[in-house]
Amino acid sequence: MHEMSLCENIRDIIQEQAAESGFVRVNRVWLEVGALSCVEPDALRFGFDVVMRGSVAEGAALEIATPAAKGRCLACGQVAVVAHRYDPCPACGAVEMQVTQGDALKISKLEVV
Amino acid sequence: MCGTCGCGDGQVQIDGRHHHGDAREIVLERDIMAKNDGYATANRQRLRDGGILALNLVSSPGSGKTSLLVKTIEMLSDVACSVIEGDQQTSHDADRIRATGAPAVQINTGKGCHLDAHMVGHAVDDLAPLPGSILFIENVGNLVCPAGFDLGEAHKVVVLSVTEGEDKPLKYPDMFAAADLALINKADLLPHLDVDMDRIVANARRINPKLDIIRISARTGEGMQDWLDWIRAAQAAMRPATAAE
Numbered sequence: 001m002h003e004m005s006l007c008e009n010i011r012d013i014i015q016e017q018a019a020e021s022g023f024v025r026v027n028r029v030w031l032e033v034g035a036l037s038c039v040e041p042d043a044l045r046f047g048f049d050v051v052m053r054g055s056v057a058e059g060a061a062l063e064i065a066t067p068a069a070k071g072r073c074l075a076c077g078q079v080a081v082v083a084h085r086y087d088p089c090p091a092c093g094a095v096e097m098q099v100t101q102g103d104a105l106k107i108s109k110l111e112v113v
Numbered sequence: 114m115c116g117t118c119g120c121g122d123g124q125v126q127i128d129g130r131h132h133h134g135d136a137r138e139i140v141l142e143r144d145i146m147a148k149n150d151g152y153a154t155a156n157r158q159r160l161r162d163g164g165i166l167a168l169n170l171v172s173s174p175g176s177g178k179t180s181l182l183v184k185t186i187e188m189l190s191d192v193a194c195s196v197i198e199g200d201q202q203t204s205h206d207a208d209r210i211r212a213t214g215a216p217a218v219q220i221n222t223g224k225g226c227h228l229d230a231h232m233v234g235h236a237v238d239d240l241a242p243l244p245g246s247i248l249f250i251e252n253v254g255n256l257v258c259p260a261g262f263d264l265g266e267a268h269k270v271v272v273l274s275v276t277e278g279e280d281k282p283l284k285y286p287d288m289f290a291a292a293d294l295a296l297i298n299k300a301d302l303l304p305h306l307d308v309d310m311d312r313i314v315a316n317a318r319r320i321n322p323k324l325d326i327i328r329i330s331a332r333t334g335e336g337m338q339d340w341l342d343w344i345r346a347a348q349a350a351m352r353p354a355t356a357a358e
Contacts, residue, residue, distance in 0.1 A: 002227055002258035009145050017141065027136055031145075038261035038287045074322050085286040086319045096322040099290065109140045 003043040006105070007051035013107060018056045023112035026057040030109045034102040036069040036085060056112075069102020149262055152230035156237065156265025160248065166348045167248040169266035171288055173281075174254030176274040177298045179206045181331040182249055186213045188341055193246035197236045199228040199253045206251060216240055227258040230265055247344065260287035267351060268293040275299050279312040282320050289320040294327065294343060301330040 014026060029048075033039050041064045052058050071082040075094035082102065088095045144150070160167045170178050179198075186194045196217040198206040207219035218236045220228060233250060242248045250266060252259040260269075271292035273281055276299060282289040289295065295317050303310060314326050325343065329336030 002261060005225070005227075005229070006145055009148055012148065013141070013143050013145070017139065017143075021139060023137075023139075036287075036290075038258070085290055085321075086283050086316075095319040098322060105145045107141045107143045107145060109138050109142075111136050111138050113136050 003039060004047040004051065006039065006044065007047040010048070010107060011051050011055050011057065014057050014110065015055055017110070018112075021112070023110075024056060025113045026060045026110050027113060028061045028063060028111035029057060029107065030063045030065065032065050032067060032104060032106050032108050034069060034104040035066050036082065036099055036102045037105045038103075039105060041066065065108070067102060067104075069099055071097035071099045074098055146261070146263075149230050152234055153263035153265040156230055156234050157267075158265075159237070160242075160265060160267075161351065163242065164245045164352065165242050165248050166246075166344070166351060167250060167264075167266040168344070168347075169250045169252060169259075169264050169269045170272060171252045171256070171259045171269055171292065172254060172272035172274075173256040173277060173285075176254070176272045176277065177331055178251050178254070178272050179209055181272065181296065181298060181329070182251060183209060183213055184331045184334075184337060185249075185340065185344075186210070186215045188337060189247065189344070193243045195240050195242045195246060195248055197228075197233060197240065197248065197250045199232075199251060201225070201253065222253055226253060226255050227262050228252050228264060229262050233264045247348070256281070256285040256288050260291045268347060270294045270296060272296045272298050273313070273317075275303055275306060275308050275310070275313070279309055279316060282313070282317040286320045289317050289324065292321065292324060294325045296336075296340060297326065297328045299330060299332070300328045300335055301333045 033041055045062055048062050052060060069082045070079060072079050073089035073092060073094055074096040076089060076092040078089050078091035080090050082097055082099055087097060089097055172178050194215045196210045196215060198217055198219045199222060200206055201222050204219040207217040210217035218239050220232050220236055250264055269292040271288050273295060275297060297313055317324055317326060327336050327339045329340055
Protein backbone atom coordinates (compact mmCIF):
# COMPACT_ATOMS: atom_id res chain seq x y z
CA MET A 1 0.00 0.00 0.00
CA HIS A 2 2.61 2.57 -1.03
CA GLU A 3 -0.31 4.69 -2.26
CA MET A 4 -0.75 5.79 1.37
CA SER A 5 2.70 7.37 1.48
CA LEU A 6 2.04 8.97 -1.91
CA CYS A 7 -1.10 10.53 -0.41
CA GLU A 8 1.05 11.90 2.41
CA ASN A 9 3.30 13.51 -0.23
CA ILE A 10 0.22 15.01 -1.90
CA ARG A 11 -1.00 16.41 1.42
CA ASP A 12 2.43 17.92 2.19
CA ILE A 13 2.64 19.58 -1.24
CA ILE A 14 -0.89 21.02 -0.82
CA GLN A 15 -0.15 22.31 2.69
CA GLU A 16 3.04 24.00 1.45
CA GLN A 17 1.10 25.54 -1.42
CA ALA A 18 -1.62 26.76 0.98
CA ALA A 19 1.00 28.61 3.03
CA GLU A 20 2.49 30.06 -0.16
CA SER A 21 -0.74 31.07 -1.95
CA GLY A 22 -2.86 31.83 1.09
CA PHE A 23 -5.85 29.57 0.45
CA VAL A 24 -7.75 27.99 3.33
CA ARG A 25 -9.65 25.19 1.66
CA VAL A 26 -9.24 22.87 -1.33
CA ASN A 27 -12.43 21.84 -3.13
CA ARG A 28 -10.90 19.69 -5.81
CA VAL A 29 -7.56 18.07 -6.61
CA TRP A 30 -6.58 16.99 -10.14
CA LEU A 31 -3.90 14.32 -10.40
CA GLU A 32 -2.13 12.90 -13.39
CA VAL A 33 -1.32 9.22 -12.90
CA GLY A 34 0.42 7.75 -15.95
CA ALA A 35 -1.07 4.48 -17.19
CA LEU A 36 2.20 2.69 -16.44
CA SER A 37 3.07 4.45 -13.18
CA CYS A 38 3.39 2.15 -10.17
CA VAL A 39 0.09 3.40 -8.77
CA GLU A 40 -3.38 1.93 -8.50
CA PRO A 41 -5.93 4.79 -8.77
CA ASP A 42 -8.48 3.00 -6.54
CA ALA A 43 -5.92 2.55 -3.77
CA LEU A 44 -4.96 6.19 -4.16
CA ARG A 45 -8.61 7.25 -3.75
CA PHE A 46 -8.94 5.10 -0.67
CA GLY A 47 -5.85 6.62 0.95
CA PHE A 48 -6.67 10.16 -0.16
CA ASP A 49 -9.81 10.63 1.97
CA VAL A 50 -8.11 9.25 5.06
CA VAL A 51 -4.84 11.12 4.71
CA MET A 52 -6.43 14.52 3.89
CA ARG A 53 -8.38 14.60 7.15
CA GLY A 54 -7.35 17.58 9.27
CA SER A 55 -5.65 19.29 6.31
CA VAL A 56 -6.89 22.11 4.04
CA ALA A 57 -7.91 19.38 1.57
CA GLU A 58 -10.20 17.51 3.95
CA GLY A 59 -13.27 16.40 1.99
CA ALA A 60 -11.83 17.56 -1.35
CA ALA A 61 -12.98 15.81 -4.52
CA LEU A 62 -10.30 13.85 -6.35
CA GLU A 63 -10.04 13.80 -10.14
CA ILE A 64 -7.56 11.36 -11.63
CA ALA A 65 -6.50 11.61 -15.27
CA THR A 66 -4.67 8.59 -16.67
CA PRO A 67 -2.74 9.59 -19.79
CA ALA A 68 -1.79 6.68 -22.05
CA ALA A 69 1.78 5.44 -22.06
CA LYS A 70 3.97 5.41 -25.14
CA GLY A 71 6.87 3.22 -26.10
CA ARG A 72 9.44 2.89 -28.85
CA CYS A 73 10.18 -0.45 -30.47
CA LEU A 74 13.87 -1.31 -30.14
CA ALA A 75 13.60 -3.53 -33.22
CA CYS A 76 11.91 -1.26 -35.79
CA GLY A 77 11.76 2.18 -34.13
CA GLN A 78 7.95 2.43 -34.20
CA VAL A 79 6.48 4.74 -31.53
CA ALA A 80 3.08 3.55 -30.27
CA VAL A 81 0.66 3.61 -27.36
CA VAL A 82 1.48 0.88 -24.84
CA ALA A 83 -1.31 -0.47 -22.66
CA HIS A 84 0.87 -3.07 -20.87
CA ARG A 85 4.60 -3.37 -20.49
CA TYR A 86 4.50 -6.76 -22.23
CA ASP A 87 2.63 -5.51 -25.33
CA PRO A 88 4.33 -6.38 -28.62
CA CYS A 89 5.11 -3.71 -31.23
CA PRO A 90 1.97 -3.08 -33.33
CA ALA A 91 4.13 -2.59 -36.45
CA CYS A 92 6.60 -5.50 -36.42
CA GLY A 93 5.35 -7.73 -33.58
CA ALA A 94 8.64 -7.71 -31.66
CA VAL A 95 8.25 -7.78 -27.88
CA GLU A 96 10.86 -5.07 -27.44
CA MET A 97 8.85 -1.97 -26.60
CA GLN A 98 10.85 0.43 -24.45
CA VAL A 99 8.42 2.61 -22.48
CA THR A 100 9.28 6.28 -23.07
CA GLN A 101 6.42 8.10 -21.33
CA GLY A 102 3.38 7.33 -19.22
CA ASP A 103 4.84 6.72 -15.77
CA ALA A 104 4.46 10.29 -14.49
CA LEU A 105 2.78 11.02 -11.19
CA LYS A 106 1.85 14.61 -10.45
CA ILE A 107 -0.63 17.11 -9.05
CA SER A 108 -1.86 19.04 -12.09
CA LYS A 109 -4.01 21.68 -10.40
CA LEU A 110 -6.16 22.57 -7.41
CA GLU A 111 -9.49 24.32 -7.02
CA VAL A 112 -9.17 26.38 -3.86
CA VAL A 113 -11.03 28.94 -1.78
CA MET B 114 -3.20 36.10 -6.68
CA CYS B 115 -6.95 35.64 -6.82
CA GLY B 116 -7.97 34.15 -10.16
CA THR B 117 -11.48 35.61 -9.96
CA CYS B 118 -10.90 39.32 -9.42
CA GLY B 119 -7.11 39.61 -9.41
CA CYS B 120 -6.98 40.97 -5.86
CA GLY B 121 -3.80 40.75 -3.74
CA ASP B 122 -2.54 37.46 -2.43
CA GLY B 123 -5.77 36.11 -1.03
CA GLN B 124 -5.02 36.96 2.60
CA VAL B 125 -8.23 38.97 3.13
CA GLN B 126 -10.87 36.73 4.67
CA ILE B 127 -14.43 37.16 5.88
CA ASP B 128 -15.77 34.41 8.14
CA GLY B 129 -12.65 32.42 7.39
CA ARG B 130 -13.08 32.66 3.63
CA HIS B 131 -11.62 34.74 0.86
CA HIS B 132 -13.64 37.97 0.77
CA HIS B 133 -15.83 37.13 -2.21
CA GLY B 134 -15.85 33.39 -1.47
CA ASP B 135 -15.28 32.30 -5.05
CA ALA B 136 -13.25 29.27 -5.87
CA ARG B 137 -10.18 29.63 -8.06
CA GLU B 138 -7.89 27.19 -9.77
CA ILE B 139 -4.18 26.93 -9.17
CA VAL B 140 -2.08 25.14 -11.76
CA LEU B 141 0.60 23.19 -9.93
CA GLU B 142 2.16 20.52 -12.19
CA ARG B 143 4.09 19.24 -9.17
CA ASP B 144 5.71 15.81 -9.19
CA ILE B 145 4.31 13.76 -6.30
CA MET B 146 7.59 11.86 -5.97
CA ALA B 147 9.65 15.06 -5.86
CA LYS B 148 10.40 14.80 -2.14
CA ASN B 149 11.66 11.22 -2.35
CA ASP B 150 13.52 11.97 -5.58
CA GLY B 151 15.25 14.94 -3.92
CA TYR B 152 16.58 12.71 -1.14
CA ALA B 153 17.51 10.05 -3.72
CA THR B 154 19.50 12.58 -5.76
CA ALA B 155 21.37 13.67 -2.63
CA ASN B 156 22.10 10.03 -1.70
CA ARG B 157 23.32 9.27 -5.24
CA GLN B 158 25.63 12.28 -5.30
CA ARG B 159 27.08 11.48 -1.91
CA LEU B 160 27.66 7.82 -2.78
CA ARG B 161 29.20 8.71 -6.14
CA ASP B 162 31.51 11.25 -4.48
CA GLY B 163 32.75 8.47 -2.20
CA GLY B 164 33.16 6.06 -5.13
CA ILE B 165 30.65 3.78 -3.43
CA LEU B 166 28.64 1.41 -5.63
CA ALA B 167 25.10 1.11 -4.23
CA LEU B 168 22.92 -1.78 -5.38
CA ASN B 169 19.24 -1.96 -4.40
CA LEU B 170 18.16 -5.61 -4.18
CA VAL B 171 14.44 -6.09 -4.67
CA SER B 172 12.32 -9.25 -4.71
CA SER B 173 9.35 -10.98 -3.16
CA PRO B 174 9.85 -12.39 0.36
CA GLY B 175 11.76 -15.66 0.41
CA SER B 176 13.61 -15.34 -2.90
CA GLY B 177 16.91 -15.89 -1.08
CA LYS B 178 18.25 -12.33 -1.09
CA THR B 179 19.98 -12.58 2.27
CA SER B 180 21.62 -15.97 1.58
CA LEU B 181 22.80 -14.60 -1.75
CA LEU B 182 24.22 -11.50 -0.05
CA VAL B 183 26.03 -13.53 2.60
CA LYS B 184 27.67 -15.66 -0.11
CA THR B 185 28.46 -12.57 -2.21
CA ILE B 186 30.15 -10.76 0.68
CA GLU B 187 32.20 -13.84 1.54
CA MET B 188 33.41 -14.10 -2.07
CA LEU B 189 34.17 -10.35 -2.35
CA SER B 190 36.88 -10.71 0.27
CA ASP B 191 39.09 -7.99 -1.26
CA VAL B 192 36.37 -5.28 -1.27
CA ALA B 193 34.78 -3.57 1.73
CA CYS B 194 31.03 -4.23 1.77
CA SER B 195 28.25 -2.91 3.95
CA VAL B 196 24.54 -3.61 3.98
CA ILE B 197 21.30 -1.78 4.70
CA GLU B 198 18.61 -4.31 5.55
CA GLY B 199 14.94 -3.43 5.15
CA ASP B 200 12.22 -5.52 6.78
CA GLN B 201 8.94 -4.75 8.46
CA GLN B 202 10.08 -6.42 11.69
CA THR B 203 13.09 -8.16 13.34
CA SER B 204 16.84 -7.73 12.90
CA HIS B 205 17.37 -11.34 11.72
CA ASP B 206 18.79 -10.31 8.35
CA ALA B 207 21.22 -7.71 9.71
CA ASP B 208 22.40 -10.31 12.25
CA ARG B 209 23.11 -12.78 9.44
CA ILE B 210 25.08 -10.15 7.50
CA ARG B 211 27.09 -9.07 10.57
CA ALA B 212 28.11 -12.71 11.08
CA THR B 213 30.16 -12.35 7.85
CA GLY B 214 32.07 -9.45 9.44
CA ALA B 215 30.43 -6.82 7.20
CA PRO B 216 28.76 -3.85 8.92
CA ALA B 217 24.98 -3.76 8.57
CA VAL B 218 22.12 -1.58 9.75
CA GLN B 219 18.56 -2.80 9.98
CA ILE B 220 15.69 -0.52 9.00
CA ASN B 221 12.37 -1.74 10.34
CA THR B 222 9.59 -0.12 8.35
CA GLY B 223 6.85 -1.17 10.78
CA LYS B 224 3.79 -1.33 8.55
CA GLY B 225 5.67 0.20 5.62
CA CYS B 226 5.93 -1.81 2.41
CA HIS B 227 9.11 -0.27 0.97
CA LEU B 228 12.27 1.65 1.81
CA ASP B 229 12.37 5.31 0.80
CA ALA B 230 15.30 7.59 0.06
CA HIS B 231 14.97 9.50 3.33
CA MET B 232 15.33 6.34 5.45
CA VAL B 233 18.29 5.22 3.36
CA GLY B 234 20.02 8.60 3.80
CA HIS B 235 19.89 8.17 7.58
CA ALA B 236 21.08 4.57 7.33
CA VAL B 237 24.05 5.73 5.22
CA ASP B 238 24.84 8.26 8.01
CA ASP B 239 24.91 5.41 10.53
CA LEU B 240 26.87 2.99 8.35
CA ALA B 241 29.41 5.49 6.99
CA PRO B 242 30.49 3.16 4.15
CA LEU B 243 34.18 3.34 3.22
CA PRO B 244 35.25 5.15 0.03
CA GLY B 245 35.45 2.69 -2.86
CA SER B 246 33.27 0.14 -1.05
CA ILE B 247 30.06 -1.58 -2.10
CA LEU B 248 26.78 -0.81 -0.38
CA PHE B 249 24.04 -3.41 -0.74
CA ILE B 250 20.53 -2.28 0.09
CA GLU B 251 18.24 -5.23 0.72
CA ASN B 252 14.78 -3.81 0.23
CA VAL B 253 11.60 -5.00 1.95
CA GLY B 254 10.49 -8.31 0.42
CA ASN B 255 7.76 -7.07 -1.90
CA LEU B 256 7.62 -7.35 -5.67
CA VAL B 257 5.32 -4.32 -6.03
CA CYS B 258 5.92 -1.16 -4.00
CA PRO B 259 9.73 -0.81 -3.94
CA ALA B 260 9.72 -0.47 -7.75
CA GLY B 261 8.47 3.12 -7.54
CA PHE B 262 10.98 4.45 -5.01
CA ASP B 263 14.41 5.62 -6.12
CA LEU B 264 16.81 5.28 -3.18
CA GLY B 265 19.82 6.84 -4.91
CA GLU B 266 21.24 3.46 -5.91
CA ALA B 267 23.36 2.92 -9.02
CA HIS B 268 21.23 -0.07 -10.06
CA LYS B 269 18.19 -2.00 -8.97
CA VAL B 270 18.83 -5.75 -8.99
CA VAL B 271 15.71 -7.94 -8.97
CA VAL B 272 16.07 -11.41 -7.46
CA LEU B 273 13.56 -14.03 -8.59
CA SER B 274 13.75 -17.60 -7.37
CA VAL B 275 12.84 -20.35 -9.85
CA THR B 276 10.15 -21.69 -7.50
CA GLU B 277 8.15 -18.47 -7.99
CA GLY B 278 7.23 -19.51 -11.53
CA GLU B 279 7.75 -18.33 -15.07
CA ASP B 280 5.07 -15.66 -15.23
CA LYS B 281 6.19 -13.40 -12.38
CA PRO B 282 7.81 -10.83 -14.69
CA LEU B 283 4.48 -10.48 -16.53
CA LYS B 284 2.43 -10.38 -13.33
CA TYR B 285 4.69 -7.85 -11.58
CA PRO B 286 6.11 -5.91 -14.52
CA ASP B 287 7.05 -2.66 -12.74
CA MET B 288 9.86 -4.27 -10.79
CA PHE B 289 11.39 -5.92 -13.86
CA ALA B 290 11.04 -2.67 -15.81
CA ALA B 291 12.88 -0.75 -13.07
CA ALA B 292 15.78 -3.23 -12.70
CA ASP B 293 19.04 -3.37 -14.64
CA LEU B 294 19.88 -6.93 -13.62
CA ALA B 295 17.79 -10.00 -12.76
CA LEU B 296 19.31 -12.79 -10.70
CA ILE B 297 17.32 -15.99 -11.22
CA ASN B 298 18.10 -17.66 -7.92
CA LYS B 299 17.82 -21.21 -6.55
CA ALA B 300 18.75 -22.57 -9.99
CA ASP B 301 19.89 -25.79 -8.27
CA LEU B 302 16.19 -26.62 -7.77
CA LEU B 303 15.37 -26.57 -11.50
CA PRO B 304 15.68 -30.35 -12.00
CA HIS B 305 12.94 -30.84 -9.38
CA LEU B 306 10.47 -28.33 -10.84
CA ASP B 307 8.18 -28.03 -13.84
CA VAL B 308 9.62 -24.62 -14.57
CA ASP B 309 11.15 -23.59 -17.88
CA MET B 310 14.17 -21.33 -17.34
CA ASP B 311 14.00 -20.09 -20.94
CA ARG B 312 10.45 -18.87 -20.40
CA ILE B 313 11.47 -16.94 -17.27
CA VAL B 314 14.17 -15.21 -19.32
CA ALA B 315 11.83 -14.55 -22.27
CA ASN B 316 9.13 -13.07 -20.00
CA ALA B 317 11.62 -10.84 -18.19
CA ARG B 318 13.05 -9.54 -21.49
CA ARG B 319 9.54 -8.94 -22.77
CA ILE B 320 9.08 -6.43 -19.94
CA ASN B 321 12.59 -5.01 -20.14
CA PRO B 322 14.51 -5.73 -23.34
CA LYS B 323 17.74 -4.31 -21.87
CA LEU B 324 17.69 -6.41 -18.69
CA ASP B 325 20.85 -8.37 -17.86
CA ILE B 326 19.98 -11.84 -16.55
CA ILE B 327 22.13 -14.26 -14.57
CA ARG B 328 21.08 -17.77 -13.57
CA ILE B 329 22.44 -18.30 -10.08
CA SER B 330 22.42 -20.49 -6.99
CA ALA B 331 23.73 -19.17 -3.70
CA ARG B 332 23.69 -22.77 -2.50
CA THR B 333 25.85 -24.45 -5.16
CA GLY B 334 27.75 -21.35 -6.30
CA GLU B 335 26.49 -21.61 -9.89
CA GLY B 336 26.52 -18.19 -11.54
CA MET B 337 28.21 -16.51 -8.57
CA GLN B 338 31.30 -15.64 -10.63
CA ASP B 339 29.12 -14.00 -13.33
CA TRP B 340 27.39 -11.94 -10.62
CA LEU B 341 30.73 -10.86 -9.11
CA ASP B 342 31.97 -9.92 -12.60
CA TRP B 343 28.82 -7.85 -13.13
CA ILE B 344 29.43 -6.04 -9.82
CA ARG B 345 33.06 -5.29 -10.72
CA ALA B 346 32.03 -4.00 -14.15
CA ALA B 347 29.44 -1.73 -12.46
CA GLN B 348 32.17 -0.49 -10.10
CA ALA B 349 34.49 0.21 -13.03
CA ALA B 350 31.74 2.04 -14.92
CA MET B 351 31.23 4.52 -12.07
CA ARG B 352 34.90 5.49 -11.80
CA PRO B 353 35.70 8.77 -13.52
CA ALA B 354 37.83 8.30 -16.65
CA THR B 355 40.70 10.28 -15.08
CA ALA B 356 40.99 7.76 -12.26
CA ALA B 357 41.47 4.80 -14.61
CA GLU B 358 44.55 2.71 -13.89
